[in-house]
Amino acid sequence: xxxxxxxxxxxxxxxxxxxxxxxxxxxxxxxxxxxxxxxxxxxxxxxxxxxxxxxxxxxxxxxxxxxxxxxxxxxxxxxxxxxxxxxxxxxxxxxxxxxxxxxxxxxxxxxxxxxxxxxxxxxxxxxxxxxxxxxxxxxxxxxxxxxxxxx
Numbered sequence: 001x002x003x004x005x006x007x008x009x010x011x012x013x014x015x016x017x018x019x020x021x022x023x024x025x026x027x028x029x030x031x032x033x034x035x036x037x038x039x040x041x042x043x044x045x046x047x048x049x050x051x052x053x054x055x056x057x058x059x060x061x062x063x064x065x066x067x068x069x070x071x072x073x074x075x076x077x078x079x080x081x082x083x084x085x086x087x088x089x090x091x092x093x094x095x096x097x098x099x100x101x102x103x104x105x106x107x108x109x110x111x112x113x114x115x116x117x118x119x120x121x122x123x124x125x126x127x128x129x130x131x132x133x134x135x136x137x138x139x140x141x142x143x144x145x146x147x148x149x150x151x
Contacts, residue, residue: 008040057087109143
């Protein structure tokens with residue numbers, strides 16, 4: 001079941017629980033804590049197995065026409081079951097219904113880490129297109145790949 005989460009404390013708890021369970025993608029504690037700190041002010045969709053949150057997606061407005069898929073995660077044992085796609089479908093529908101023209105997402109450039117290569121393929125399969133690589137936006141070991149899509 002996918003639903004939008006409105007309560008700030010619940011948003012933060014869901015984001016923390018899932019990101020801390022995914023150290024392969026969110027092992028840099030300062031970056032992880034930044035996502036967690038920002039989450040109460042953002043739009044959050046969560047996937048639940050009963051009452052247990054198993055995935056989430058966080059959206060952030062980055063301009064009057066653009067929303068960013070800021071961060072998302074699905075617990076490992078629930079990956080490859082369509083949960084990420086279902087979360088994205090809700091986020092895309094939400095963004096379009098609010099008049100955004102574009103959605104963007106940032107990840108590590110393809111070819112750096114196996115986990116992020118899978119992430120890049122996931123975003124491409126959702127319909128995102130490569131926009132630009134910023135070699136040192138984050139740091140030299142993690143060049144930032146920006147993807148965009150029209151809503």
